Amino acid sequence: MNIVLLAPPAAGKGTQALILAKKFGIVHISTGNLFRERIKVGDDLGHRLANILASGLLVEDEIVLQILASRLEKEDCQNGFILDGFPRTVNQGELLQELLNAQNRKLDYVFYLNVEKETLEKRVSGRRMCSKCGKIYNIYNPSSKPEKDGICDICKSELVIRPDDNIESYSKRYNEYQTKTVPLINYYHNNNLLYEIDGDRNVDEITEEIISVMKRDELND
Ligand SMILES: [Zn+2]
Incomplete structure (x- = not known):
């Protein structure tokens, strides 16, 4: 196929x-x-x-x-x-x-x-990446939002915006x-x-x- x-x-x-x-x-x-x-x-x-x-x-x-x-x-x-x-x-x-x-x-x-x-722009602007482990979150998506704002669920490091995600x-x-x-x-x-x-x-x-x-x-x- x-x-x-x-x-x-x-x-x-x-x-x-x-x-x-x-x-x-x-x-x-x-x-x-x-x-x-x-x-x-x-x-x-x-x-x-x-x-x-x-x-x-x-x-x-x-x-x-x-x-x-x-x-x-x-x-x-x-x-x-x-x-x-x-x-x-x-x-x-x-x-x-x-x-x-x-x-x-x-x-x-x-x-x-x-x-x-418009949907894609929202996805892109809501994307956050863990500065340490690289896990991707989306602050606008209830199913992939971090538990605590700006903090990685897994390693508790800071979430950042990737340069391309603007x-x-x-x-x-x-x-x-x-x-x-x-x-x-x-x-x-x-x-x-x-x-x-x-x-x-x-x-x-x-x-x-x-x-x-x-x-x-x-x-x-
Ligand atoms: Zn992490």
Whole structure:
């Protein structure tokens, strides 16, 4: 089973990807872990990638594709994969399509977790991290609020706001998503691969809906 997950930033895409990968015995591939693994391999491409990342430049689509192509050929991808963070643009979506065609594979599902911008902004602005153990809290969410304001439940250290968790930096990421990824969502919709999921719910409910879409789809086959 081959899946792509799309969502605006801070919508909980990575969390869902991990859960689904485990549930279906498929490989979770995020650009982050894809790059880290490749750098560890230490070959030419790995060195090139390390240099690009160290210089803060964007990794070109062709390079990402090359790395992804060899990752998908590994044994553990036989059952399938779930892509998280790639593709992000229509161009990347088309390149991925070509790659899958060449490998005799196809995408089964593209899940789009839809969450309103206002909800996401609130999530981001309510996020607090323990300065010591790294545990994440959300002051606006009753189920992930710390027991005592500003203090970690576990290690009693001070909670801090991460530099990235502010509205300006979030807006930048969100605008990039709007201009680059929303057209990709339309692209998958036009290719009849897109399944829209209401992402404004708790983690378990989202997983359940994704699984029920898959079951419904199986019955219709
Ligand atoms: Zn802590």
